[in-house]
Amino acid sequence: VRSTTTLLLTLVLGLSGCTERHPAVVRLLPDGIEEEPLELGRVSRMAFSPPAEGQVHLRFRCPHDGSSLWLGCGLTGKRGSATFRAWLRSSAGDSQLVFNHTAAPGKWFEGVVDLSSCSGRAVELVLHSKQRGVAATAAYWATPTMVAAEVDRPSVLLICIDSLRADHLGCYGYSRSTSPTLDSLASRGCLFSRAIAQSSWTLPSHASLFTSLYVKSHGVDSGRTALRPDADTLAEILRRNGYLTAAFVTAPTLTPQFGLAQGFDLYDARCSGRDAAEIYGDRTNPCVHRGAVQWLRRWGNAPFFIFLHYWDVHFDYNPPAPYDTLFDPEYRGTFDGKDFLEDDRIRPGLPARDLEHLVALYDGEIAHTDRYLGMLFAEIRRLGLGANTHVIVTSDHGDEFLEHGAKGHGHTLFQELIHVPLIWVEAGRNSGPATVERPVRAIDIGPTILDLLGLSVPPTMEGRSLVGLMRHQAREQTLIFAELSAIKGTRERLSAALFGESKVIRSALTGELRAYDLKSDAGELHPLEPEQLDHGSALREALTRFLGDESLRLEVRVVGTGGKRFLLKLTSADSLTRIDTYELEPNDWFAVTHEGRSVELRPDCTPGDIDGLTLCLPSDTTSFTLAVRLDGRPISPAHVILGRGVRARSTPLVCRGADRRLQGHPTIAPDVPGVYVWTSRERKQQTTGAPHELDDELRDQLTKLGYLR
Ligand SMILES: [Zn+2]
Numbered sequence: 001v002r003s004t005t006t007l008l009l010t011l012v013l014g015l016s017g018c019t020e021r022h023p024a025v026v027r028l029l030p031d032g033i034e035e036e037p038l039e040l041g042r043v044s045r046m047a048f049s050p051p052a053e054g055q056v057h058l059r060f061r062c063p064h065d066g067s068s069l070w071l072g073c074g075l076t077g078k079r080g081s082a083t084f085r086a087w088l089r090s091s092a093g094d095s096q097l098v099f100n101h102t103a104a105p106g107k108w109f110e111g112v113v114d115l116s117s118c119s120g121r122a123v124e125l126v127l128h129s130k131q132r133g134v135a136a137t138a139a140y141w142a143t144p145t146m147v148a149a150e151v152d153r154p155s156v157l158l159i160c161i162d163s164l165r166a167d168h169l170g171c172y173g174y175s176r177s178t179s180p181t182l183d184s185l186a187s188r189g190c191l192f193s194r195a196i197a198q199s200s201w202t203l204p205s206h207a208s209l210f211t212s213l214y215v216k217s218h219g220v221d222s223g224r225t226a227l228r229p230d231a232d233t234l235a236e237i238l239r240r241n242g243y244l245t246a247a248f249v250t251a252p253t254l255t256p257q258f259g260l261a262q263g264f265d266l267y268d269a270r271c272s273g274r275d276a277a278e279i280y281g282d283r284t285n286p287c288v289h290r291g292a293v294q295w296l297r298r299w300g301n302a303p304f305f306i307f308l309h310y311w312d313v314h315f316d317y318n319p320p321a322p323y324d325t326l327f328d329p330e331y332r333g334t335f336d337g338k339d340f341l342e343d344d345r346i347r348p349g350l351p352a353r354d355l356e357h358l359v360a361l362y363d364g365e366i367a368h369t370d371r372y373l374g375m376l377f378a379e380i381r382r383l384g385l386g387a388n389t390h391v392i393v394t395s396d397h398g399d400e401f402l403e404h405g406a407k408g409h410g411h412t413l414f415q416e417l418i419h420v421p422l423i424w425v426e427a428g429r430n431s432g433p434a435t436v437e438r439p440v441r442a443i444d445i446g447p448t449i450l451d452l453l454g455l456s457v458p459p460t461m462e463g464r465s466l467v468g469l470m471r472h473q474a475r476e477q478t479l480i481f482a483e484l485s486a487i488k489g490t491r492e493r494l495s496a497a498l499f500g501e502s503k504v505i506r507s508a509l510t511g512e513l514r515a516y517d518l519k520s521d522a523g524e525l526h527p528l529e530p531e532q533l534d535h536g537s538a539l540r541e542a543l544t545r546f547l548g549d550e551s552l553r554l555e556v557r558v559v560g561t562g563g564k565r566f567l568l569k570l571t572s573a574d575s576l577t578r579i580d581t582y583e584l585e586p587n588d589w590f591a592v593t594h595e596g597r598s599v600e601l602r603p604d605c606t607p608g609d610i611d612g613l614t615l616c617l618p619s620d621t622t623s624f625t626l627a628v629r630l631d632g633r634p635i636s637p638a639h640v641i642l643g644r645g646v647r648a649r650s651t652p653l654v655c656r657g658a659d660r661r662l663q664g665h666p667t668i669a670p671d672v673p674g675v676y677v678w679t680s681r682e683r684k685q686q687t688t689g690a691p692h693e694l695d696d697e698l699r700d701q702l703t704k705l706g707y708l709r
Contacts, residue, residue, distance in 0.1 A: 023242050024147065024148045024149065024150035024153070024242065024302045024303055025145065025146070025147055025148075025242050025243065025244050025302055025303065026060075026145070026146040027046075027143045027144070027145050027146075028058045028060060028125060028143070028144040028145070028146065029048065029058075029143055030048070030050075030051075030056050030057075030058060033048045033051070033056075034048065035047060035048045035143050036048070036229075037256065037261040037262055037263075037264070037267070038074070038076070038140055038142075039255075039256035039257065039261065039692070040074045040075075040076065040105075040106055040107055040108050041106050041107045041108070041270070042255055042256065042268075042269040042270045042272065042273055043107075043108050043256075043266070043267065043268050043269065043270060044256035044261035044264065044266075044267040044269075045072055045074075045108060045142040045143075045264075045265065045266060045267070046142065046143045046239075046263075046264070046265055047072075047074070047140040047141060047142045047143060048140065048141060048143065049137050049139065049140055050127065050129055050139065050141060054128060054129045054130060054139075055126065055127070055128050056126070056127040056128075056141070057124055057125070057126055057127075058124065058125040058126075058127070058144065059122065059123070059124050059125075060122070060123065060125070060146070061120070061121065061122045061123070062115045062118035062119050062120060062121055062122075062123055063115065063119070063120075063146065063148055064119055064120050065119075065148050065149065066114075066115075066116050066119075066148070066149070067115045067116075067146050067147060067148040068112050068113060068114055068115060068146070068147055068148075069098075069112070069113040069115055069125070069144060069145070069146050069147075070110065070111075070112055070113075070142075070144065070145045070146075070147060071086055071098075071099045071110065071111050071112075071113065071141075071142070071144050072108055072109065072110040072111075072141070072142030073099075073101060073103055073108070073109050073110075073129070073139070073140065073141050073142065074103060074106075074107060074108045074109065074140050074142070075103045075104065075105045075106070075131070075134065075138050075139055075140070076105060076106075076138045076140065077105045077106075077134055077135075077138045078105055078106070079105065079133060079134065080105065080131060080132055080133035080134030080138065081102055081103060081104055081105075081131070081132050081133070081134075082102070082103050082129055082130065082131035082132065082134065082138070082139045083100075083101070083102045083103075083129065083130050083131075084099065084100075084101050084102075084103060084109070084127070084128070084129050084139070084141070085097060085099060085100050085101075085127075085128045085129075086098050086099035086100075086113075086125060086126065086127050086128070086144075087125070087126045087128075088113070088118060088123050088124070088125060088126075089123060089124040089125075089126055090118065090121060090123055091121070091122050091123070095126075098111075098113045099111050099113065103139075105134075105138070108142065110142070112298075115146070125144060127141055127144070129141070142265075143265075145244070145265060147244060147299060147302045148302065149301035149302065150301070150302060150303055151301075151388065153242075153303040153453075154303070154388050154389065154390055154427035154428070154452075154453065155243075155300075155303055155304045155305065155306075155385065155388060155389045155390070155427070156238070156243075156304070156305045156306070156389065156390045156392070156449055156453070157306055157308070157380070157389050157390065157391045157392070158305070158306070158307045158308070158392045158394075158445070158449070159307075159308045159309075159310070159373070159391070159392065159393045159394070160206070160209070160307070160308070160309050160310070160393075160394055160395060160396055161310045161313055161366075161369055161393065161394075161395050161421075162202060162250075162251060162309065162310060162311050162313060162314045162395065162396055162397075163313045163314040163315070163395065163396070163397060163398065163399045163409060164313050164366065164369075164395035164398065164420065164421060165395075165398035165399060165416060165419070165420070166193075166195070166395075166398070166419050166420055166421040167416075167419065168362070168363060168366055169182055169183070169366070169421055170182070170183040171183040171186035171187075171191055171421075171423070172191075172193065172421060176327055176363050177367075178327075178363045178366040178367045178370065179366060179367070179370045180370060180374070181370045181371070181373045181374040181377065182370055182373065182393060182421070182423060185373075185377070185391065185393065185423055185425055186423045186432065186433060187432050187433045188425050188430050188431075188432045188433070189391070189423060189424050189425030189426065189430075189431060189432045189433075189434070190423070190424045190425075190426075190431060190432060190434045190435070190436060190470045191421075191422070191423050191424075191432075191433065191434070191435050191436070192421075192422035192423075192424070192435075192436045192440050192466070193435055193436065193437050194419065194437060194438070194439040194440065195394065195419070195420050195421065195422035195439075195440050195441070195442065196418050196419060196420070196439060196440070196441055196442070196480050196482060196498060197395070197396055197397050197417075197418045197419075197420045197442045197482065198214055198215055198418075198441060198442050198443055198481070198482050198483065199215050199221070199397065199418075199482060199483055199484055200397045200398075200409050200410050200411070200412065200413055200417035200418055200482070200484055201253075201396075201397055201409055201410030201484070201707070202251050202253040202254060202396050202397070203220055203221075203222075203223065203225075203253045203254070203258055203707075204218075204220055204221045204483070204484075205396035205397055205442065206254060206260055206309075206396055207220035207227050207258075207259075207260065208442055208443050209234075209394075209396070209442050209443070209445060209446070210227075210233045210234055210235065210260055210446070211227070211231050211232070211233055211234070211443075211446070211461075212234070212443045212444075212445075212446035212447055212461035212462055212463040213231075213443065213460075213461070213462050214443065214462055214481055214483065214546075215483040215484075215485070216483060216546075216547070217462060218231060218688075219688035220258065220259070220688060221483070221484075221485045222485070222707070223253065223691075223702050223707035223708045224690065224691065224708075225258075225688045225689070225690065225691070226257060226258045226259035226688065226689040226690055226691040226692075227258065227259030227260055227262065227688075227689060228259065228688055228689045229259070229262065229689060231259070231262065232458060232460065233260070233262045233263045234263070234305075234446040234449065234450075235247070235262065235263030235264045235305060235307070236262055236263030237263070237450065237455065237458070238263070238305040238449075238453075238455075239263045239264075239265065239305075241453075241455055242303060243303050243304060243305045244265055244299055244302045244303065244304045244305070245263055245264045245265050245266075245304070245305045245306075246264060246265060246266040246267075246268070246295050246299070246304065246305075246306045246307070247260075247261070247264045247266070247267045247268065247306070247307040247308075247309070248268050248271065248288045248291040248292050248295070248306075248307070248308050248309065249267070249268070249269045249271070249272060249288075249307070249309040250269075250271040250272050250284040250287065250288050250309050250310065250311035251272055251309060251311050251314070252272050252698055252701035252702055252705065253702065253705070253707060254269060254272065254309060255269045255272055255698060256269060256692075257691040257692045257693075257694060257698070258691055259689050259691070264307075266295070268291055270287075270291075271284045271287035271288050271291065271311075272284070272311070272701075273697065274697055274701075282316075282318065283312055283319075283320060283368075284310070284311045284312055285310060285312045285368060285369055285372040286372075288308055288309065288310055288311075288372075289372050289375060289376060292306065292308050292376060293376070293379050296379065296380065296383060296385070297379075297383065300380075300383050300385050305449075308376075310369050310372070310373075312365050312368060312369055313362070313365045313366055313369055314399075315337075315340035315341060315362075315399070315408060316337055316338045316339065316340050317337030317338075317340060317358060317361035317362045317364070317365055318336065318337045318338055318361070318365075319337075319361060319364035319365045319367070319368045320368065323364035323365065323367050323368040324361065324364055325364075326360075326363075326364050326367060327360035327363045327364055327367075328356065328357050328360030328361075331353075331356075331357045331360070333351075333353060333354050333357060334354075335354045335357050335358055336361075337358060337361035337362075340358070340407065340408065341407070341408055341704075341705070341706060346358070346402075346407050347402070347405075347407070348402055348405050350402065355401060355402060358401065359401055362399065362401075373393070377391075387427065387428050388427050388428060389427050390424070390425070390426055390427045390449065390452060391423075391424070391425045392422070392423070392424050392425075392445060392449070393421065393422070393423045393424075394420055394421060394422045394423075394442065394445065395420040395421055396420070396442075397409050397410070397417050397418060397420065398415075398416050398417045398418065398419060398420060399416070399417070400412070400414070400416050400417060401416075403416050403523060404416075404524070404525075408706075410484070410706070410707075411484075412484070412494065412505075413482050413483075413484055413494050413495075413496040413505050414505075414524050415518070415522070415524060418482050418496070420442070422440065422442075422445070424448075424466075424470065426452065426470070427452075431470070434470070434472070436466070436469045436470065438469055438475070438477065438478070439477070439478065439480055439498055439499075439500070440466055440469070440478065440480075441463055441478065441480050442463075443461070443462055443463030444463040444464055444465070444466050444478075445463070445466075446461060446463060447461050447463045447464050447465045447466075448463075448465045448466040448467055448470075450465070451465035451467045452467060464478070477499060477500055479497060479498070479499050479539075479542055480497070480498040480499070481495065481496065481497055481498075481543070481546050482495070482496045482498075483495045483496075485508075492507060492508065492509045493507075493508035493509070494506065494507060494508070495508070495543060495546070495547055496543075497539045497540075497542050497543040497546065498518075498539075499535050499538070499539055499542075500534070500535065501517060501518045501519040501534070502515070502516075502517060502518070502533050502534050502535045502536060502539055503515070503516045503518055503524070503539075504516070504530055504533070504536065504539045504540060504543060506543055506547075508620070510620075510658070511619055511620030511621040511656075511657070511658050513530055513540060513543075514527035514528075515527065515528040515529060515530045515532065515533040515536050515539070516528065516533075517533055517534070544577075544618055544619060548577060548616075552616065552617045552619070552620055552622075552657045552658075552679055552680075553614055553615070553616055553617075553679060553680045554570075554614070554615045554616070554617055554624070554657065554662075554677070554678075554679055555582075555612065555613075555614055555676075555677070555678050555679070555680060556568065556570065556601075556612050556613050556614075556615070556626070556675065556676070556677050557582065557610055557611070557612035557668060557675070557676040557677075558601070558603050558605060558610070558611050558612060558674075558675050558676075559605070559609075559610055559668060559669070559670055559672065559673055559674055559675075559676070560603060560605015560606065560607070560609055560611070560673055561605070561607045561608075561671070561673045562605075562606060562607045564605060564630060564631060564673050565602075565630070565631050565632070566601075566602065566603055566605060566628065566629070566630055566635075566675070567600070567601075567602050567628070567629040568599075568600065568601040568602075568603075568626065568627070568628050568675065569598065569599070569600045569601075569626070569627045569628075570598065570599045570600075570601075570613075570615065570624055570625070570626045570627075571594070571597060571598045571624060571625050571627075572597050572598070572615075572617065572622055572623070572624040573597070573622055573623045573624065574597065574617070574618045574619075574622045575595060575596040575597050575618065576592075576596050576597065576599070576615050576616060576617065576618075577616040577617070577618050578614075578615070578616040579592060579596075579599060579613060579614070579615050579616075580613065580614040580615075581612075581613055581614075582610075582611065582612035582613060582614060583609075583610060583611050583612065584603070584611055584612075584613075585604070585611075587604035588601070588602070588603045588604050588611055589601070589602045589603075589604075590602070590613065599613065599615065601613060605673075607671075608670045608671070610668060610670060612676075617657040619657065620656070620657045620658035621656055621657065621658060622656065622657050623654070623655065623656045623657075624654075624655060624656075624657070625652050625653065625654050626640075626652055626653040626655075626675075626677060627651070627652035627653075628640065628651065628652070628675050630673075634651055634652070635651055635675065636651070637649055637650050637651050639673065639674040639675060640653060640674065640675050640677065641666050641674055641675070641676045641677070642661045642662055642666065642676075642677055642678060643661060643662045643663045643664035643665065643666060643677075643678035643679065644663070644664035644665070644666060644678075645666045645667060646661050646666075648677075653677065657679060659679075662677060662678050662679040663678070663679060664678060665678055665680070666678055694708075
C-alpha cells in the first residue's frame with residue numbers, strides 16, 4: 001500500500017487549467033491521513049478512520065461532465081452503532097445532506113451522489129461520523145471516489161478459473177467440447193500454449209499473479225501467511241494510475257485476511273462464504289457472475305481493472321444438470337464427485353471406469369463455468385465495453401487425477417498442476433488466432449498488463465512483459481521457476497526449473513533432483529539425472545542460484561581456553577557459495593583455498609571466546625570433510641559436538657549437508673574447549689504478514705481443504 005500523493009497530485013493538476021481534462025477516477029483523501037484495506041463481512045475496501053473529532057472536510061471542484069461521487073462507510077467490532085452523514089457545501093454556504101446512514105458493525109454501506117447539480121463549481125464535502133457504544137476508531141469511511149465516464153483508456157478484465165488444467169480445454173487440444181466460449185475467445189486473440197503457474201495451490205499462486213513475484217520473494221506460502229502490506233500489487237499500481245479496481249473472489253484462501261485485497265477499491269469475497277454456498281446450491285459461478293455484472297453495469301464506463309475468480313472447477317465436482325451427465329451419461333457407478341478429497345476410495349487402484357467418471361464431472365464443471373463466461377462476455381458486449389477491454393483468462397493451478405498416484409493439487413509441481421491456460425484478447429485488436437509456444441509465467445501477466453496500458457513496469461517485478469511475444473517478436477527463452485512449500489502440513493519444499501522442454505524438480509527434504517524431458521516424457525513418469533537432459537546441468541545450477549538465499553548453512557564454532565592452539569580445515573566437494581566470519585578478530589587467521597572449496601581457520605582463542613565461520617553449501621548433497629588439530633594433534637571426537645549436542649564418532653568428520661546428525665542447534669558451553677558443527681537453513685527473510693484473525697467459518701473451510709491443521 002502506497003500513499004495516495006500521486007492521485008492527489010493528479011487531482012490538483014486536473015483542476016489547474018480549464019483546458020485540462022478531468023481524470024475519470026479521483027479519490028478524495030484528507031491531508032495526512034493514510035488509507036488501508038479494511039475488511040467487513042468478507043468485503044474489503046480502501047478506507048480511513050476519521051480524526052478523533054469525527055469531522056472531515058474535503059474541498060474539490062465538481063467536474064463538468066456528469067460525474068458521480070461514491071461514498072461508503074462501516075463499523076468494525078461486534079457491538080454498538082454509528083451514524084455517518086455527508087454534506088455537500090457550496091462556496092455560497094448552502095449545505096445539502098447527501099448521505100445519511102446508521103451502521104451496525106461488520107458490514108459496508110454505500111451510496112452514490114449525482115454531482116451534476118454542482119457541475120463546474122468548487123464545493124466542500126463534509127463527512128461526519130458519530131458512534132454509540134464503541135470507540136471512535138471503530139468508524140471508517142471508505143475513500144470517497146469521484147467517477148466519470150471515459151472512453152479513451154482501455155480497461156482490464158482478468159479472469160482466473162481456479163484448478164483449470166490447460167489440457168482440458170478445446171483450444172488446447174482436448175477431445176471434449178468443454179469450452180466453446182474460451183475457444184472462441186482464443187480464436188480472436190493470443191493463446192499461450194505453455195503458461196506455467198508459479199505454485200500449485202491457490203494462495204501462493206494468486207500472490208504471484210498479483211505481485212509478479214516468485215513465491216520465495218513474496219513469502220506467502222501457507223494458510224498462516226499473508227501478503228505483507230508494503231508489497232506493491234498490480235491493483236495498487238493501476239489504482240494509482242487512475243483505474244477503478246474491483247475483485248470478486250470465491251475461494252476461502254483468497255479472503256481479505258490474506259492480504260491480496262491491497263489496492264482494490266472493492267474486494268468482494270462474499271461468494272466464498274457458506275451463505276453464498278447455500279443460496280446457490282454449493283455453486284459459486286452464479287454468485288460471482290451476479291456481483292461482476294452489477295459492478296460493470298454501474299462502473300464499466302470508467303477505466304477499470306476487474307479481477308474475477310471462479311471456483312466451481314475446484315473440487316468437489318458436482319456440476320448442475322445438464323453438466324453432471326454431459327460427458328458421461330452412461331455411468332451407473334457410485335461416484336458422484338462429492339467429498340473428492342475425503343473419499344479414500346479415490347487412490348491408485350481405483351477402477352478406470354470410476355476415474356473416467358470423475359474426470360467427466362470435472363469437465364462438466366469446466367463446461368458450466370464456460371457457459372457463465374459466455375454470459376459475462378455477452379453482457380460486456382451489451383454494455384458496449386467489448387472493444388475497449390483487455391480480456392485475460394488463466395488459472396492458478398491444475399488438478400491431478402492419479403497421474404502420479406495422488407489427487408487434487410498443492411502436493412507436486414508436475415505439469416498437470418502447473419501447466420495452466422492463458423488466453424489474451426487485446427482491447428480493440430482482433431489479432432487472433434495466434435499461438436505463442438514459448439513457455440511463459442503467471443508472473444508475466446502483471447507486467448504485460450502494465451505494458452499494454454502504457455504504464456512502466458516497476459523493476460521490483462520479477463516477471464516481464466509478453467507484448468513482444470504477442471506481436472510475434474523474437475525473444476530469448478525464459479527460465480521458469482515454480483515453488484511449493486508447507487505441503488499439506490509436511491516440511492517438504494519442492495522447487496522446479498523449466499527451460500524449453502527440459503525440467504528439473506528438487507526436493508528440499510532429500511536434496512534429490514529429478515530431471516524430465518517433456519518432449520519424450522510429457523507425463524513426467526521417467527525421471528532422469530540432470531546430466532542426461534538437454535540443459536540439465538544448467539538447470540540444476542540455475543535452480544541452485546534461484547534458491548541461493550535459502551541454501552544450507554554450515555555453522556562452525558570454536559570455543560577456546562587460553563593456550564590451546566586450534567587449526568581447522570574444511571574441504572567441500574563443491575565450491576562453497578558463501579563464507580561469513582563469526583566474531584573473528586585481527587589475531588584470528590583464516591584463508592580460503594582450492595577455488596573456494598577449502599577453508600582453513602586458526603583462531604586465537606582467549607578463554608570464553610567463541611570464534612567461527614558460517615559456510616553456505618551449494619546443496620544438501622554436498623559432502624565435506626572437517627579436520628581439526630588441537631595443539632598439533634588430531635582432536636578427539638569427544639571434543640567435536642554436532643547439532644543438538646551429539647558427539648562425533650570419529651575424526652576427521654566426513655558428512656553430507658543433509659546429514660541428520662548436523663541438524664539442530666547445540667548448546668555451546670563457553671568454558672569447555674571444543675568445536676561445534678551444525679546446519680541451519682536460512683531463507684531470505686521476507687517479512688510476511690500473518691493473516692488477521694481467522695473466524696470459525698474460515699478456519700473450518702481451510703481445514704477441510706487441507707490448508708490448515
Ligand atoms: Zn486454486
